[in-house]
Amino acid sequence: MPAGSSNKRERQYEHIKEGAEERGASEERAKEIAARTVNKERARSGEAKTTSRTSTRDPKSASQRGGERSHSGAQGPTRDQLYEEAKKKNIEGRSTMNKQQLRKALGR
Structure with a gap:
């Protein structure tokens, strides 16, 4: 935690840290x-003292967003992640599909 942070933020930090460790x-x-x-x-x-544009202009807080942007980097989710999603949705032929085909089958 940064020097001079409030007791509230210290408690928040510990709570989030413990939750992540439990997961x-x-x-x-x-x-x-x-x-x-x-x-x-x-x-x-x-x-x-300093902030990024996304920190101050994002309409949802990190806790509200709840991982909404996870795995949405330059290449998005991995083939294995897409495969697992296709498996949950019971998409036929998923085992022979490549990443692009899985994306299409999932409607991404």
């Missing part, structure tokens, strides 16, 4: 998740 994240990853989440919330509420 199986390593201690380092849990710390990173907690720090990023708390820093974004600090930026949104005007507590941070």
Whole structure:
């Protein structure tokens, strides 16, 4: 946590960190998740000295978004992730499909 952060933010950081560890994240990853989440919330509420554009202009907070943007990087979800989604939706022929075909079958 940044120096001078409030007791509320310290509690929030610990709560998020413990939750991430309970979900199986390593201690380092849990710390990173907690720090990023708390820093974004600090930026949104005007507590941070510097902020990014997405921190202040995003209509949803990180907690409200709940991983909505996960795996939406440059290439999106992996083939295995798409395959698992296709499996849940019982799409036939999924085992022989490549990433692009899985995307199409899933309507992405």
